[in-house]
Amino acid sequence: MVVPPDHPRYYSLLYRERLIEKFKEGIVVAQGLIAHGRGEAFDYILGERTVPSALKAEKAAAALLKLAKRPVVSVNGNVAALVPRELVKLSEALGCPLEVNLFYRSEERAKKIAELLEAHGAREVLWVPEEELPNLSSERRKVSKRGIATADVVLVALEDGDRTEALKKLGKKVIAIDLNPFSRTARSADISIIDNVIRAIPNIIKFVKEISYEEAKKVLEEYDNSLTLKESVKEIREWLDKMIEEM
Ligand code: ATP
Ligand code: MG
Structure with missing residues (x-):
């Protein structure tokens, strides 16, 4: 379907169309469409913008x-469908690999996602797992030796809380992009970005390019994730108060 550009919800509709297209190609699963709907609901009450606390988290993530010595960007179907080019740009800016990691894993789908990223210019996509993470029973336990298995920092988006916890138990630092500030993922990550991946990834790329090593150290020293997470909920509350006044 062609989305009319003057529609008030143009971008929302455009991204829905993109997900549906990738669903038909076997890149996104039906469960991913449901997850996107939950994300949209949270995005609505955030005002569909990057709230100040999210921008702070994005800078800390960068x-x-x-x-990091061995950063890796974990990719699932939805993220690959929504921001393939930006994922490639982020991996280039960091000089790190992209790794396909799926809850509903099939060999065929993992390969299709890798091919999509390669079509957008990715040089290194890890999609054939050689190892398994302990303390995780889902398909997400399957990881690549050169990627998540040996990484010190993992960026995840639209994540399942179980894996975030499993990665943390292994001593890895986890950066999560999740629109729901109440999810287990957001509450257990080291840096929780309460923002849409569509806005978060470009913001992180910008900060990675701008920030010096010295400034990066300073930003991390001053960063408090639990405080930032609470701020995001307060920003939702403020936005809702504003909406009430306008009713
Ligand atoms: P958890 O296991 O962490 O408690 P969950 O089970 O509630 O999470 P899942 O269905 O596993 O959630 O994952 C979907 C998550 O991704 C939701 O929290 C949703 O808000 C978030 N999400 C969906 N679309 C986006 C998006 N475009 N950008 C960022 N987050 C998104
Ligand atoms: Mg879950």
Whole structure:
């Protein structure tokens, strides 16, 4: 379907169309469409913008990625469908691989996602897992030796809380992009970005390019994730108060 550009919800409709297209191609699963709907609901009450606390988390994420020895960007179907080019740009800015990691994993789907990223210019996409993470029973336990298995910092989006916890138990730092500030993922990550991946990834790329090593250290010293997470909920509350006044 062609989305009319003057529609008041143009971008929302455009991204829905993109997900549906990728669903038909076997890149996105039906469960991913449901997850997107939950994300949209949270995005609505955030005002469909990057709230100040999210921008702070995005800067801290860029700092952590910049200082990491072995960062890796974990990719699932929805993220690949929504921001393939931006994922490639982020991996280039960091000089790190992209790794396909799926809850509803099939060999065929993992390969299709890798091919989509390669079509957008990705040089290194890890999609054939050689190892398994302990303390995780889902398909997400399957990881690549050169990627998540040996990474010190993992960026995840639209994540399942279980894996965030499993990665943390292994001593890895986890950066999560999740519109729901109440999810287990957001509450257990080291840096929780309460923003849409569509806005978050370009913001992180910008910060990675701008930030110096010195500044990155300073940003991390001053960053408090629990405080930032609470701020995001307060920003939702403020936005809702504003909406009430306008009713
Ligand atoms: P958890 O296991 O962490 O408690 P969950 O089970 O509630 O999370 P899942 O269905 O596993 O959630 O994952 C979907 C999550 O991704 C939701 O929290 C949703 O808000 C978020 N999400 C969906 N679309 C986007 C998007 N475009 N950008 C950022 N987050 C998104
Ligand atoms: Mg879950």
